[in-house]
Amino acid sequence: MRAYERLLKYVTISSPSNPDSSSCPSTKETWNMAEYLKKEMEELGLTDIILDENCYLYATIPATDKNAAPVIGFIAHMDVSCDAPSDKVKPSIIENYDGKEILLGSSGAFISPADNHYLKHCIGKTLIVTDGTTLLGADDKAGIAEILTMAERLLTDDTIKHGDIKIAFTPDEEIGRGADKFNIELFGADFAYTVDGGPFGEISYETFNAVFVEAEFKGISVHPGTAKNIMINSQLAAMELFSMLPTAERPEHTEDREGFFLLISSEGIVEKTVHKYIIRDHNYAMLQKRIVIISGAAQFLNLKYGKDTVTLKIEESYRNMAEEVLKHPQIIERACAAVRKTGGTPQITAVRGGTDGSKLSFMGLPCPNLGTGSGNHHGRMEFACAEEMDKTTEMLIEIARA
DSSP states (O other): OOHHHHHHHHTTSOOBOOTTOOSSSSSTHHHHHHHHHHHHHHHHTOEEEEEOTTSOEEEEEOOSOTTOOOOEEEEEEOOBOSSSOOSSOOOEEEOSOOSSOEEOTTSSOEEOTTTOGGGGGGTTSOEEEOOSSSOOOHHHHHHHHHHHHHHHHHHHOTTSOBOOEEEEEESOGGGTOTTTTOOHHHHOOSEEEEEOOSSTTEEEEEOOEEEEEEEEEEOBOOOGGGOTTTOBOHHHHHHHHHHHSOTTSSGGGOOTTOOEEEEEEEEEOSSEEEEEEEEEESSHHHHHHHHHHHHHHHHHHHHHHOTTSEEEEEEEEEOOTHHHHTTOHHHHHHHHHHHHHTTOOOEEEEOSSOOHHHHHHHTTOOOOEEOOSEESTTSTTOEEEHHHHHHHHHHHHHHHBO
16 A cells, blocks of 8 residues: 555544643544554554553564664654644545646635745646645644555565564644653664654754743723723733734744744733743744743733733743754764665755654654655645655665665
8 A cells, every 4th residue: 555545544534632631632533543543553463552541652563684773763643733624634636736726626725836845846746635624634644654654565575674663653743742751661762753744855853942832911801981090901911012022033934944933822801811822943042032032021011011910831842853863963864865765865954843853852762853745734735745655655664674
């Protein structure tokens, strides 16, 4: 079975994550995805299959060469982003893509090659897209499909010599918790790769440093007819803080290694408003400066409107894994060599986001990220390319090869 054929099955199984849930996994739907994959692993003949109480799924492809070293791991996540609808995904196949705009069903949405440069590499190939009403879920079900297609090859072709290969599928990566309950000792790999990126050949060992900020604003609510010099509208205070953050430092105005502030949710009434932000920067010192900026804005509003008008809760989400991965350059070179053997050119890129590898690398499991042959993640214009997924699968096999 080709990887894209697996992807077509997986995307129809709803598995969103939920940042407002404290459970692990954050949604019950993720269990459905995990159980489906566990059954498939059993049918393929993987060993040491464990689905633990937190919905982490582990398995082993037994070595064909017991003397082979090291033990290599491959990791992908089962949850999909909650930034766009993900229930009742209806994937469509476009054969022999002609390089033009792609209309997505009858939704009126379309994918423009002018805004998606990766599409030029997909001309003449087969694309998997949505009907424009949901995201696709290639992030990261394309990675899962490629890992299990690699597993099928390694388990059926004994001419490919390899050591023990470890596989893990995680929940809640999209909300920054994918590695929180990962059992590195049980996993048993010397190093690993997350298969959770964009174009085939993309290799990333640098991610953002990331924090989550919850800003709570307290107001004073009175009858508007008698509100003069008394009312404090918490919603306006929240908007005021937002206006004090640098306008040019939002995601829509930044690229490459430029950091940003992003207001991800807003909920409020006169008496109380809660704004949630994510703050990102590849440079840790610059991230700290951004924290100083938002903290200073909160302090100013507390002086203006009164003590405790604004309360900030700041939590670190993950760190730039380059600090740890660069201590193991052979891992990066192994991936680069595999891309070349598969006919590609390695593209070393900095992830404008994070992966499970961001935390795992600091937990003692160096873990760069690999592209999956997909793009436009987290939205209705998401797509995957069948042939690029095939190349990614071959690349994984080359990485695994002894």
